[in-house]
Amino acid sequence: MRYRALVTLAVVLACVLALELACALGWVARTVIIPPSEMVGSLRDILWSGEFNRAIALTLTNVMISVVISISAGFVLGVAIHASDFLRRAVEPYLASYYAVPTFIFYPVFIVLFGVNSAAIIAIAVLLSIVAMITATMNGLDRIPTVLLRTARIMRLSPVKTALLIQLPAAAPYFFTGARLSVAYSFIGVIASEFILSGDGLGYAIAYAYNNFENRQMYGLMLLIVIAVTLVNMTLDRLDRRLQSRLRR
Amino acid sequence: MSSKVLASKTMASKTLPSRTLPGEALRNIVPPIVLALVLILCWQGLHLATASGAISSPAATLARLVVLMGSGRFWLDVAETGTAFAWALVLSIVLGIGLGVALALLRPVGEVMEPILVTFYSLPKVTLYPLVLLIFGLGMPAKIAFGIMHGLVPITLLTRNAITQLKPVYLRTAKVMRLSAFEAVRSVVLPAIIPELVAGIRIGFSLSLLGVLIGEMFASKRGLGFTAVNAMGLGDLDTIMAIGVFLALFAVLANGGLLSLERAIRHRSAGR
Structure with missing residues (x-):
């Protein structure tokens, strides 16, 4: 390995x-x-000069808000949908086709709803990432071995205790997979919205540099995003694999 | 375990066990329709709640869509987007399946390349779009390339994954029959993974459409993505909603079609 x-x-x-x-x-x-060595040099300049610190902070804040909203709301929705047979039958066909819809088109709707600020971007990112969490939550609850639930019944655990002591630990690895996907999709949603639609943040900084033929700066920023996102994804992926291997024991 | 990134998308293809009794069918059809009606009511509610109906009502959107579909300009956009999308999809499928088969059969290479592909898949690829534009210039080739960047990797990963999880007896049989590598792929491997191939194509379909549209929304002068961004600039919400609904309907219908094809194939091969 x-x-x-x-x-x-x-x-x-x-x-x-x-x-x-x-x-x-x-x-x-x-x-x-431009040569990779110059990209690294440009990245160093970007980080040292602090010119983009505001944009970096803004993008990271938006990603984090989107992650928190989509994981918590996605979990609650997943549990609710899993609990109701009717809801589940209603939602499932749409979940299967959800990622086929290009969400970005509806950005102006969120501008009308939230005004021209980060909220519209966060809304797009949440739309993109929440469904991964909903699906993972439902999947995790589906996969809890029946024998565990029967054990809980035999031990006369209250529903709350069953949820906390049996269901949560048993389904946790699946929930984590959902959380990991939510993080990846939140990055994609925030940066793509900034790139195409907004006037702020790291995504916009790249689009701006491209439009002004600032190749050196553009590649420095690209490298920054690629490295940052890769590190985050790799860390979460490693944790995810560890949790999954625990499942197989 | 390898393409878990894609898991959430394939996972959704599982449904509750359904029997062919009429009552059972009704129980599967009624809830989604109820949900659709509730969503349309919410949409209407949003329209009424926002000041002076800033969000177009469902009726206004539908009316605008009908007007759009009667205009020649709209179909020029559809043709432009459709051409780029068709190329991106076909190339993603052909290259993706080819690459997936190669990476599965050359196991060590596949194991080395897989983390790179998974990382690339979860990258915000928009950031790389300027690079595509600098290489291909503005226009159709850049859009196609960007569509492929989105669609190729999931198809590759799912194909590779399907083959590596194939029962070893298939490949051993091919070996016993002394099939050449090409014959083995054509008459043993590919037929064995058809359901997974359809699943991969379904996901590649959605993602390459997304890629082409994002490509059109930035630095393009034609196509549905451009028209939508243009309408954003003009504050023409009716047109945006109409295009959004048109694309959503197209994507959901195509996805649904591929999904039922996938289920039919799985059902048939499970019955054998």
């Missing part, structure tokens, strides 16, 4: 080196891609 991760890292590094070489030899025009 460890060895394989090293090979993966080596492949990534080899690709970066190849790009660096292609840039140095002039196979790739500077107007298209």
Whole structure:
């Protein structure tokens, strides 16, 4: 496992080196891609100068708010839908097709509802990420082994105790998978909305740099997002795998 | 375990066990319709609640959609978006299945590449759109490339996953029969994973449509995505809602069709 991760890292590094070489030899025009070493330099300048600190803070805050809302609301909705047979039959066909709908189109509706501020962006991000949490919650509750629930009944646990001592621990790994997806989708939702629709945040900063031919700055910002999102996703993925392997015991 | 990122999307394809009794069918059909009616009522409620009906009512949206669908301009946009989407989808499917098969058969390569693909899948790919634009220039190729960036990876991951989870007896049989690698893929591997392929195509369908639309919303002069962004600039909410509803209906219908195809195939292969 460890060895394989090293090979993966080596492949990534080899690709970066190849790009660096292609840039140095002039196979790739500077107007298209700048060498990775310059991207790193630009990223360093961006972080040192503090020029984008406000945009970074804004984007991270929006992502965090979206994550908190979609995980908590998604969990509650998932439990509610799971509890009612009617609701479940009503919602399930829509859940299966949900991600086919391009949510971004409805941004102006949220502008009307919330005004021109972060709330509209957070709403889009929540729309994108909440369904992952709802589906994971329902799936987790479905997969609780019946024998555990029977044990709870034999031990005459109250519903609250059953929920806290039996159902929650048994379904926790599935809930975590949902939470992890919510984080990834929140990043996508916030940054994509900023990029296309808003006038603020990291996504907008990249679009702005592109429109002004500021390639160096643009690639620095891209690198920042790619590294940050990759680190977050990898950490959560590792935790997720650990929890899942506990399930298989 | 490998493409768990996609799990939430495939998970939804499981439904409650349904029997073919008429009462049972009714119990599956009535609740979604009730929910749809409730949602439309909520929409109407929002329309009435916002000042001077800033949000278009369902009726106004429908009327606008009818007007739009009568205009030639709208169908030019649909053709533009549709062409880019069709190319993106076909290329995603062909390349995705090919890559998935290759990564599954060359196991070590697949294991090394998988984390990279999973990471790429959960990246906000919009940030990379300027790169696509700089490589391909403005226009159709950039949109197609961006659609492929969204659709290719999930199809690859699901195909690879389906093959690695195949019962070893299939591949062993192919070996015993001395099939060449190509014959084994064509007559053993691919038929065995058809349900998963349809699931992958369904997800690739949604994502490459999303990719093409996002591509059109930024730096484009044609297509439904451009028209929607243009209408945003003009504050023309009727048009935005009409386009949104049109796209949502198209996406949901296509997705539903692929979903029932997937179920039919699974049902048939389970019956054998």
